[in-house]
Amino acid sequence: EAQVTQNPRYLITVTGKKLTVTCSQNMNHEYMSWYRQDPGLGLRQIYYSMNVEVTDKGDVPEGYKVSRKEKRNFPLILESPSPNQTSLYFCASSPSRGRLDTIYFGEGSWLTVV
Amino acid sequence: AQSVTQLDSQVPVFEEAPVELRCNYSSSVSVYLFWYVQYPNQGLQLLLKYLSGSTLVKGINGFEAEFNKSQTSFHLRKPSVHISDTAEYFCAARNTGGFKTIFGAGTRLFVKA
Numbered sequence: 001e002a003q004v005t006q007n008p009r010y011l012i013t014v015t016g017k018k019l020t021v022t023c024s025q026n027m028n029h030e031y032m033s034w035y036r037q038d039p040g041l042g043l044r045q046i047y048y049s050m051n052v053e054v055t056d057k058g059d060v061p062e063g064y065k066v067s068r069k070e071k072r073n074f075p076l077i078l079e080s081p082s083p084n085q086t087s088l089y090f091c092a093s094s095p096s097r098g099r100l101d102t103i104y105f106g107e108g109s110w111l112t113v114v
Numbered sequence: 115a116q117s118v119t120q121l122d123s124q125v126p127v128f129e130e131a132p133v134e135l136r137c138n139y140s141s142s143v144s145v146y147l148f149w150y151v152q153y154p155n156q157g158l159q160l161l162l163k164y165l166s167g168s169t170l171v172k173g174i175n176g177f178e179a180e181f182n183k184s185q186t187s188f189h190l191r192k193p194s195v196h197i198s199d200t201a202e203y204f205c206a207a208r209n210t211g212g213f214k215t216i217f218g219a220g221t222r223l224f225v226k227a
Contacts, residue, residue, distance in 0.1 A: 004157075031213065035217075040123065040219055041219055042118075042120075042204060042217040042218050042219040042220050043158075043204065043217040044217075045214065045215075048213075048214075050213070058214075090157060090158070102160055102163070103158075103160070103215060105157035105158040105159075106157055107155075107156055107157045108155075108156070108157055
């Protein structure tokens, strides 16, 4: 079954404690991205990756890092989380650039920073 | 696309009534347009998309949307809603030559018995 898998789904952490949200897709997609969803703001892109070792900032990259060492994995790293990073996070993937018409989303990761 | 505006943050409607969720976009170039649905505690699923051709697009679960280039709109409609349609709906746009998708803020549809 084609899917995008995120972990953890729910996490409460404290300010400053580094954390990583993993994302893995089994569709051999080249394009992957991370979004955060906040009430009234919709989905905002944090980072994206066009392929292995190719990443770039989205609209709200501050406080986040990513890496793309393998095609299937695209972890989101919060080096020093702060309360304003409390949000619902989605990982997504799409086929190659010429077929970016459909985005496949993970089920989301609820992150609370206290 | 530079921006996507969903004109209603919440839409309450009775079961079996028709519904329209409004979406406008701004872009200086041609765009692809999408509607996604998010059920509680789930990720987003594609409802329908407009890439080219007929301006009336039919999607899953009886939804359809009409692309209106002159009004830069892509409103979502369903002639008769069910309780199970209660969800948040996101309109999205992407420039045809680009790879970044811009999402609207979402419209929460409440279907009441």
